[in-house]
Amino acid sequence: MESVGNLILYFVVALVIIVCSVLTVTTRQILRSATYLLFVLFATAVIYFQMDYAFLGAVQIAVYAGGIVVLFVFAILLTHQPGKDAQQVESTRRVLGAVAALLAVAVCGFGLFSYANFCGRQLAEIPADAVTIDTIGRFLLSTDKLGYLLPFEAISVLLLACIIGGVVIARRR
Amino acid sequence: MNLTLLMYLVPSLVMFGCGVYGFLTRKNMIAIMISLELMLNSVDINFVVFNRYLFPGQLDGMFFTLFAIGIAAAETALALAIIINVFRVARKVDINQLTKLKF
């Protein structure tokens, strides 16, 4: 039995996610779109907290909300004159997109509901110190069976490449 | 009432659907990137909740999400850099109008 607070939190989060997702893709102003995205990302972070993955939630907020959305906003401001609405997309395209999206949702939803046995699982209790920073750090830098050093390094190389790429691309010619 | 796995998957699913819709309908490249982020995010949620519900003793899903966030950040940064560059050259970000490199 969940605590009522948790439940309420869940519903709020779910509502925010659903509403803001829809708004993100339907609003005609791109800056608003980015803002709604920010709410969605925050809500997602809340879910991570709920799952007891505090570190992940923090990363989500720091990187996504703090980094990516800011980048988006910068990009939008660099490429758009404020106040000028994007023109409405033509309706056939919208209909087609909606059909595809709904179909995807329908198929996936059907799949979810037809596997109700595990979808109905309860949240298991885990020890409070199961996902401490310490544990995560050990995992990340370990070369054991469950270690993540290799992907970690790969990511770091990727990021380096991205930095260089970004510099090269953004360089004035 | 309990918070089941399904209850987390539903918003994620909706988020994904919105991402798909946005990706398919938007013409602004930045908006497309935003839709992409939505889809990515919904997948992240799935990873996390599956991990948490089904394999509470392990952390693979979480780490996957962690890396995904890292990669998403890199990818977004690069994509936006490209978009801005394209905008510099072509003065537009509408993918329907960017046909210079098309056959």
Place this chain on the structure above:
Amino acid sequence: MEIFSNILIYFVIVPVLTLAGLALCSNKGIKAIRTVAVTGATVLVAMAIYLVHLFLQARGAGDTSEMILRTDVIWFAPFNIKLALGVDGISVVMILLSAFIVFAGVFASWKMNPLPKQFFLWFYLLSTGVFGFFISIDLFTMFMFYEVALIPMYLLIGVWGSGSKNYSAMKLTLMLMGGSAFLMLGLIGIYFHSAADGNLTMNVLEIAQNNAIPHEWQMWLFPLTFIGFGVLGAMFPFHTWSPDGHASAPTAVSMLHAGVLMKLGGYGCFRIAIYLMPFAANELAWIFLTLTGVSIVYGAFSACVQTDLKYINAYSSVSHCGMVLFAILMFNTTAMTGAVLQMLSHGLMTALFFALIGMIYGRTHTRDIRDMGGMMTIMPYLGVGYVVAGLASLGLPGLSGFAAEMTIFFGSFEHNDMFRRVLTIAATCSIVITAVYILRVVGKLLFGAVQNEHHRELTDASWEERLSTATLMISVAVIGCFPNFFINIISDSFLPVVKALGAMI
């Protein structure tokens, strides 16, 4: 390394070294480029002559093995691919021919512009392929060199050509590549049936010895390989790359292509298709005999009404190369020897033709015979050269064409069946048609009144052009005057094939 003690490998190494030398030259240093190119060509000619000497020595010393100068080096053991070298009389004369034509070609492209360095680079790459093809007796190596010889053609025509060069280069390359595709299938098929005991091999000699290709497979593989090589040999109806390709190609490339590359077709038809699959060759000869017979007459008739010098010559090549394949399909030593003689003769003579046409075109900037006339007064040297080439082409005794054609006709006539007789007689008729179109051109181009007053200011051949054409003219005359020398080199090499074919009947 054992292989480096075999002279044959140097026929590949020398062009490659020339390539390297050319690569080191600067783009502007035309003198250095010429020096390197001429050196390479001269060394090749010297080596080719030395090779003939070696061959005669070996035969004189009683070496009756099918191929001399054999060396095998394993390249890729799992498929038994080897760098297998070896020559018999046919390859020896083909190498000699190639060397001479490369030599003449270098001088014919003396003033090549633009990008002389790059031109010679591709030119020598092509030569590498040609020599490599003739020295190797391994299916894979042969195919590889074959492709090496074909590909540069695209760039040589596409970059340095004239007229609708893009179309022509594309057409030529695609059609020849189409042929290669057939060939590739055929070669793979041969490989997988090369031995009955599972020791699959790529070596032509071993495959012939094993004689293990099942008859029903031969019926498939023979047409594939024959058509594959036949496309390059300008066999009707796969000849249409020839007129366009030659018309657009620069002089030296036309020379090398008609002079040597088309010979790869005839040589391959013999060395791979017929030699390895005698059963199917016997069974299916009638189809290809008909096609080649048509080639001979058809090419000659087509040449009669062309107005572009290069088209005339290209169709004439269709006719003459048709004769090569025709004779090869006659399956007796005389006709096959005639085929090789005809390859030599056609190679030199057509190279001479293309060289002269290139030189005339370089001066008048037209190849249309209706716009020219009286060239004999303006450029007597080139005019005489053209007449000599023409006479060689129409088979005048004392020049190469005669000996070759007569050997073919008499060899073909040895068959007693009506079908081959009729075809032989039809082929023989081409000597008259050839005379018609050759004399038509000579009459319009060289004789008569000068059509265009501007042409009066043109000059006769320069020294390098004289050297280039004189080399070819003398070669044509030498073959024509001393055919027995060449026949003695060539004819023994056909014995194994004729024997294998005879065993099938």
Place this chain on the structure above:
Amino acid sequence: MPLSYTIAVVAIPLLMFFFLGLAGVKMDKKLTGVLGVIGMLITTILAYGVALTYFFGSDQGQMADGVRQAVVVCNPDWLSFTQTLVVRMGIMLDPIAAMMLIVISTVSLMVHLYSLGYMCDHHGHAEKGFQRYYAFLALFTFSMLGLVVATNLFQIFIFFEMVGLSSYLLIGFYYQSPAAVHASKKAFIVTRLADLFFLLGIMILSYYTGTFDFHQLVFGSNGANSLEVAQSAIATSGGATFLGCSVMAWALTFIFIGGAGKSAMYPLHIWLPDAMEGPTPVSALIHAATMVVAGVFLVARLFPLYVIEQGAMDIICVTGAFTAFYAAAIACVQSDIKRALAFSTISQIAFMMTSLAVSSADGGLIEIHGGQGLGFMASMFHLFTHAMFKALLFLCAGAIIHAVHSNENSQMHGLHKYMPITSFAFLIGCLAIAGIPPFAGFWSKDEILVACYEKGLGWGIWMSMVAGMTAFYMFRIYFLIFHWKKHEVHTEHAPSDQPWTMTLPLIILAAISIVAGFVPAHDMVTWDGKELHTQLNWTVAGTSVLIACIGIGLAYKMYFKENELPDKLQARFSGLWEAAYRRFYMDELYQFITHKVIFQSICKPIARFDRAVIDGFFNLLASVTGSAAYGIRRLQNGSIQSYVYVYLVGALALAVITMVCVLI
């Protein structure tokens, strides 16, 4: 003189060709001409030496049991088709070869000398291409000598081609004149067509006999040396037949066609009149005296085979008799002096052919006249005499043309006064060809007529009639040139006899034409090498002289003094006259066949077929591939959203399928 000197006889002209052709460009023109004459003089001396040694010596194997043998001087291999079938380049001397050596070298020397004057303009400057001219003359002489000393059929074929080439080069000597170019082309192609048949004939013959060698063809390969096995060639063919005739008959007929092409027999004669576009000395040498008799020589060479194949013989006989009449008829109306002489040549060569062909195997008259041998001997004899007087006539014509600058006899008339030496020389030539005793033509033509009468009365009468026509048209030409009316002098230079270089050959040849008839040909030139005992058949001789005189008388009546008779006759028989003047439209027929049929209806459609259908097919293949690729490219439209859409649909479909599969 050793017979092996024949090698030098053949080699010197070849060397002269290369020397004059390569080095001549740098040399003084006159010098090259003089060198050419000297070279030819040496050749002639050697040729005479060799021929006389052959005929009158006996120490070099040329006589055995009173029979003249062929002597093979050398016979190296040249081209080996198979181990046994080998083309050799040899030198063989036998009576006809020796005789031909004399004919060729004599006429050639005369022409060489004559050309020194002829090939110069009035100021004595050598014409452009003087060296080239002499080089070609040397080449021709070499080829012709090589032809006559050939040891085998294939060698003859080779030299047939070579003389064809020299003829081509010399006819087209004035290569800037379109008419000359056209004529040379025509000559080469027509003779080439004939050579094609020759080649086919050789192919058939060599296939069945396995040899090219004359000796082996005639005597068989076993080396038996008697004419009883002459049939070996026929025997080895095993009686194979094709379309009802024996293959030998086919082969020999084909070979005859080859000879007919060179010897301008109907219907392959059309090139010869046009060949007169070449310089006149060339016409004298090639197209009157030597090359055109190559066909006769060829048939004579294979005479032992022809004698056996009566079918082939009949074809030759009919062709020859018809051509003799046909050409004579045309010669009667030609106004161009060289053309008239050309048709006269055709007619005379046809005489020789007929004479060869009337010899039959069933020689019932052997005891009287030597039967089958008589025609052969007469033919060769006539060949010899004809070469001399026809060369004379042509050289005279050349002198006249050189003097008046025209070929038309309307520009000549009454030249007797101005060019007396030429006139007398021409008259001697005419008398010789007309067959008036004691000039050369009388003796040889008489033998021919005898041989014809022996074949049958009809043949004899026919040929006698042609002989009469010969006398008529030759004197028509003579009178029209030298008499008819007073010559009108148009330029300041009145025509006159030409310089000594041109006159001397005329005198020499005229002298030969007078005495050549007394050469004892019947002892020397016989088909089997045995002496032939002949005597003048006064019935035939008397008749033929009478007919010749009638012809001359008619010509005198019509053409000696200007009168209306020729015009009246022309008006009376205008259709016939026109047809004969236009050579019975043979040229038009050829023109039609070559241009309308071959070029327009065969070559053009084939060329168009090649471009449209074959090339079109490959282009179609390429364009179909191209447009298919273009169509497929549309799918790859570059819009990432459509890719995603397609991807999504695909992924969903897969998901649905999976679920359906799992759930069911």
